[in-house]
Amino acid sequence: MLLTKSEKAFQVINYFILAIVGFVMVMPVWHVIMLSLSDANSIFHGGIFFWPRNLSFAAYRVVLRDALIGQSYINTVFVVIAGTAVNLLFSFLIAYPLSKKDLRGRTLIQYMIFFTMLFSGGMIPRFLIVRSVGLLDSLWALIIPTAVSTYNVFILRNFISNIPVSLSESARIDGANETYILWRIIVPLSKPVMAVLGLMYGVGHWNSWFECIIYINTTARYTLQPILRQILFTMSTIHFFAHDPELTNAGMPEVVKMAVIVVATVPILCVYPFLQKYFIKGIMLGSVKG
Helix, strand or coil: CCCCHHHHHHHHHHHHHHHHHHHHHHHHHHHHHHHHCCCHHHHHHCCCCCCCCCCCCHHHHHHHCCCCHHHHHHHHHHHHHHHHHHHHHHHHHHHHHHCCCCCCCHHHHHHHHHHHHHCCCCHHHHHHHHHHCCCCCCHHHHCHHHCCCHHHHHHHHHHHHCCCHHHHHHHHHCCCCHHHHHHHHHHHHCHHHHHHHHHHHHHHHHHCCHHHHHHCCCHHHCCHHHHHHHHHHHHCCHHHHHCCHHHCCCCHHHHHHHHHHHHHHHHHHCCHHHHHHHHHHHHHHCCCCC
């Protein structure tokens, strides 16, 4: 199809604006990565780091030499995978019945669930419950208390409500029960919203650090974020520099901070491209119908 001059001009302007927006969004991340790969003295020259200046991996050696880094990565991966699976499971088990308009007490149940978005018991009651059920100092303490997000449940409920009822009715005529309909029809059709909610839940587990400090007492069970936080605190102490020849360079603390940012964010960023095609579709379809 031939485009008019005005349409071509619009496309050129549109691509130009999108290119600028993309550059503005990507450049800070690129700058941090390049700065983390630069020599510590380079930061005193200032400016934007398009490429590493005096390529050096000293900052990453400082971060990754911590004995707990490897174990914390394993703990974090377990929490992200197990936590996301638990989140999606319970979200489906709540959202699917709520999508049924003939469910008795549906409105009351929805108001009760919505109430938890506005008010919660708080940190101390949650800690007491976690301790009373024996989850203290366990990685499951980072998963079970946050098994369901009310906001995500409503997104999922709205998405399921948009699935044609005729599919469920046809399966029910063929003798399928509600369990079969949920796992063989609803769940496969919900891949877009599952990808979106899985990404939200996964990023939340990956970035979580406060709950780990509250519930976990053994350092070997720490997730990645608290360990990286400890490294940053250690880098701030003069005593640490006095006993470490590799860190005598005055610019090293700032470079290490950049390396910590990369170690903490890049792994989870690598997941997004695989879910990008579902992201917008899942959010829009799950938020249109009430």
